[in-house]
Amino acid sequence: MENKELSIRHNQEYRAFIVELKERVRSSQLKAAVKVNYELLDLYWNLGKEIVSRQEQYAWG
Structure with missing residues (x-):
């Protein structure tokens, strides 16, 4: 699981997508x-x- 998360974080396309969002x-x-x-x-x-x-109308104030 950690390898997949690491690979996602280093993926330039993913980073660009997050920046755009x-x-x-x-x-x-x-x-x-x-x-x-x-x-x-x-x-x-x-x-x-x-x-x-x-x-003005009712002379208030």
Whole structure:
């Protein structure tokens, strides 16, 4: 069993495959983070606009 594990670890194709998988995972994580940040920024911006609008409308604050 150990020889098989050793041969897999030294196989360049296997290493390249693992590197590619890691890069794809990292890329997807970054894309997800950017989308989440965009949505949160949009939410906060719209909440702020709504608060200001209601402050003006109802003379709050």
